[in-house]
Amino acid sequence: MDIKAFGLAIAQIAEEKGLAREKIIESIETALAAAYKKEYGEKSQVIKAKLDVKTGKMEFWQVKTVVDQGMLYTDEELEQLQDKAIEASEEKIKFNPEKHVMIEEAQKDNADIKVNDEIKIPLEEKADFGRIAAQTAKQVIIQKIREAEKESIFQDFKLKEGEIMSGVIQRLEGKTVFMDIGKTMGILNREEQVMGEFYRPAQRLKVFIMKVEQTSKGPVIFLSRAYPKFVSKLFELEVPEVASGQVLIKSIAREAGSRTKIAVASTAEGIDPIGAAVGQRGTRVSAVINELGGEKIDIIEYSDEPEKYIINALSPAKIMEVRILPKNKALAIVPNDQLSLAIGKDGQNVRLAAKLTGWKIDVRGHENLDEEALALEMKEAIREEEAERLAREGKGKSEKAAETPIVSEEVVKTGEKEEKKAKKTKKAKTGEKIEEIAGDKPKKEKKAKSKTKTKEK
Secondary structure (H helix, E strand, C coil), X not given: CCHHXXXXXXXXXXHHHCCCHHHHHHHHHHHHHHHHHHXXXXXXXXXXXXXXXXXXXXXXXXXXXXXXXXXXXXHHHHHHHXXXXXXXXXXXXXXXXXXXXXXXXXXXXXXXXXXXXXXXXXXXXXXXXXXXXXXXHHHHHHHHHHHXXXXXXXXHHHCCCCCEEEEEEEEXXXXXXXXXXXXXEEEECHHHCCCCCCCXXXXXXXXXXXXXXXXXXXXXEEEECCCHHHXXXXXXXXXXXXXXXXXXXXXXXXXXXXXXXXXXXXXXCCCCHHHHHHXXXXXXHHHHHHHCCCCEEEEEECCCCHHHHHHHHCCCCCCCEEEEECCCEEEEEECHHHHHHHHCHHHHHXXXXXXXXXXXXXXXXXXXXXXXXXXXXXXXXXXXXXXXXXXXXXXXXXXXXXXXXXXXXXXXXHHHHHHXXXXXXXXXXXXXXXXXXXXXXXXXXXXXXXXXXXXXX
């Protein structure tokens, strides 16, 4: 054996397959053991081999497991097992002299040996193998290298879950797109594709690695271009402040192919998070939009104050006021001319704002707002919320709790304020109407006053 050439061949295979040199040597040792067993061993034997790459020396040994009587089937149990009178047990085994050795016999050579330990019995070194044994060794090497390659690919891509990478479309099968992403193929399923995008072979695209699964046929990598995090990862590539952590993407809401809203916040003093994300003359956000095929992106500033956060999230509409209601609801009051803009086409703007903030947002026009109805609605919501709380705490059934007007002082005050506000608004409107009516009859009032003065004289 030319050891130098053999060592070079191992190094070359390791480099081509992207495997560790030790993995290749391990595969060769397994193949040598299989060849030895085929040529010189018995069918049930467990044979292992060791190869010294530097000297070319090979060692072979047989492995036997130490067992005791309690681990073995009795003759009666073996008969029952053969007749299918009993089922096979994982705890018991059938004794095989080629694979097992009784503990009493094993302890004659080594008193410290225990049950389930393995003993190695050296075998005669062989260097000459027949054609069948050599063919067996070849098949084992190919199989082991493939298995090692699949495991290496799985481990590599498992670490890349949640990252984006570039790939080339290889083929299309129906609505499923198969992409070359380096060492293996990735799958872009229909539900993870962007609506309106067209895919063609040889097209290069950036994709998000959703998850990696190990199967009997090897690792399967699932890709996505519709996942919301895909947008945040694109911003990490284009915006250095996001990559370094000076600007954080706090939340993201996306309707793939149409529109995305992201909330950003700065962790470093003096950095404008929106300005950093947009870039000079919009260069940074434009690069992301181009990668997404023209998808609209709204960048808003995150706030710990729910009212302010919701106002920002509903942009570009101008919001007059936001009121926080029970049950994680919020009411956004807008000028009537801004109502359609706040809601958006098919309700998209308010829907994305709700996803972004985590609040259920109701948008109403200022002129059509009924304060009295709103106050009653809020009181009812407060009662329902308190009823649910009591039911959760086990202090009464939800129906009884809903009828009980026992609520916290803070909640009562909130309801009373809304009710007073509604009454004031109603009085103001009534006063305006009275003044209008009174303004139509000034002459009659003057005549009545003059008559009264005449009588007094």
